[in-house]
Amino acid sequence: MFLGTHSPKLDDKGRLILPAKFRDKLAGGLVVTRGQERCLYVFAMDEFSRVAEQLRSAPVTSRAVRDYLRVFLSGASDEVPDKQGRVTIPTVLREYAGLGRDLAVIGTGARIEIWDATAWEQYLAASEQAFSEQAQEVVPGLL
Numbered sequence: 772m773f774l775g776t777h778s779p780k781l782d783d784k785g786r787l788i789l790p791a792k793f794r795d796k797l798a799g800g801l802v803v804t805r806g807q808e809r810c811l812y813v814f815a816m817d818e819f820s821r822v823a824e825q826l827r828s829a830p831v832t833s834r835a836v837r838d839y840l841r842v843f844l845s846g847a848s849d850e851v852p853d854k855q856g857r858v859t860i861p862t863v864l865r866e867y868a869g870l871g872r873d874l875a876v877i878g879t880g881a882r883i884e885i886w887d888a889t890a891w892e893q894y895l896a897a898s899e900q901a902f903s904e905q906a907q908e909v910v911p912g913l914l
Contacts, residue, residue, distance in 0.1 A: 773878030778888065780872050785865055786857040790876055793883060794856045803864060804847035806884055808894060811860070811868050813883040816849070860885070 777790040789797060802819040806812035814822060826843075829836045846867065850858045860870065868887060875891035877884050886894070 772880055773883050774880075775878050777876040779874055779876055781860065781865070781870055781874055782857075784859065785862065786859050787874065787876070787885065789852055789856045789858060791856070793876075793878070794852065797852055797858075800849060800851045801858065802847050802849050803858070803860060803885070804844070805842055805864065805867055809868055809890065811864055811870075811885040813885060814881070818881050819847075 773793060773796070775790075775792070779788050779790065781787055796815050797813075800816040801813055802816065803811055803813045823844075826840060829840070831837055831840075846861075846864055848861045848864065852858050868885065869890060870885070870887050871889070873888035875886040875888045877886065877891070
């Protein structure tokens with residue numbers, strides 16, 4: 772499970788050093804793709820295979836499904852971290868997420884999200900009040 776918030780930097784070649792606690796799970800390969808709210812999603816290869824299998828069962832007769840698949844899969848890039856735990860973030864994905872040098876890499880359970888650090892701070896500030904008010908609606912009986 773991926774947890775926590777990390778603050779790595781993007782180097783001049785568009786590479787990200789993965790947080791040390793995530794490296795073992797991602798050593799065999801990963802997929803980075805467009806996420807929602809202009810972040811990037813990073814999946815371990817086995818988790819991406821599971822997600823892709825679920826997507827295959829979606830009805831392609833639905834325009835919303837076709838649109839989602841196009842956006843989600845057209846930007847997907849499979850990567851293998853190097854010995855230092857670095858992965859290259861393709862230019863098209865860096866541009867999509869508006870990534871600068873400073874990043875926020877957050878664990879969201881089954882995946883990682885990569886955000887521009889300023890965008891993450893703005894998102895968190897805008898979402899914190901709703902978070903505190905929605906616990907019962909999102910996961911009834913949790914807290």
